Amino acid sequence: MVLIQKLLNITYTPNKQTTNIVYKDKDGQTIKTDKVDGKTDETIPVDPTKDVPAGWKIIPDQKIPETVKVTPDGVPTVVVKIEHKTITVTPETPEGGHFNRQDLSSNGKHHQDSNSYNHSYQARWQQARN
Structure with missing residues (x-):
């Protein structure tokens, strides 16, 4: 073997x-x-x-x-x-501190029959009382 x-x-x-x-x-x-x-x-x-x-x-x-x-x-x-x-906006900080458009939520929808976008933004506003 x-x-x-x-x-x-x-x-x-x-x-x-x-x-x-x-x-x-x-x-x-x-x-x-x-x-x-x-x-x-x-x-x-x-x-x-x-x-x-x-x-x-x-x-x-x-x-x-x-x-x-x-x-x-x-x-x-x-x-x-x-x-x-959410961003709090007051008279003292009308821009919410470092507020910019990108801080908002965008709900962009493209229209297929055109080259445009519709955007809606959500922000929470608070009115100051004297």
């Missing part, structure tokens, strides 16, 4: 995978989606605070993971609940 041995080299290449950080309003409507890339067996850091849509803020007291693990079965989607940001 002759015994033959062969050396077998196996090279493991982790698969590239993508997950999403999905920003949703109180009604569950998706406002924005950010893609996050990783490879199988990696732990990906998640920081939804750096890309909150303009005019919105994260609703406090959520359990948002700081990392997600990429597995052979995929990566879980991270859902972040957000609400409209």
Whole structure:
């Protein structure tokens, strides 16, 4: 009997995978989606605070993971609940401190039959009483 041995080299290449950080309003409507890339067996850091849509803020007291693990079965989607940001405008700070148009939430709708946009903005105004 002759015994033959062969050396077998196996090279493991982790698969590239993508997950999403999905920003949703109180009604569950998706406002924005950010893609996050990783490879199988990696732990990906998640920081939804750096890309909150303009005019919105994260609703406090959520359990948002700081990392997600990429597995052979995929990566879980991270859902972040957000609400409209409000700015208080007073006679002393008529511009709301550092108020600018980008701080307002925009609901822009493009008309397909034209090259124009209609925008509506939401702001909370407070009248000072003397």
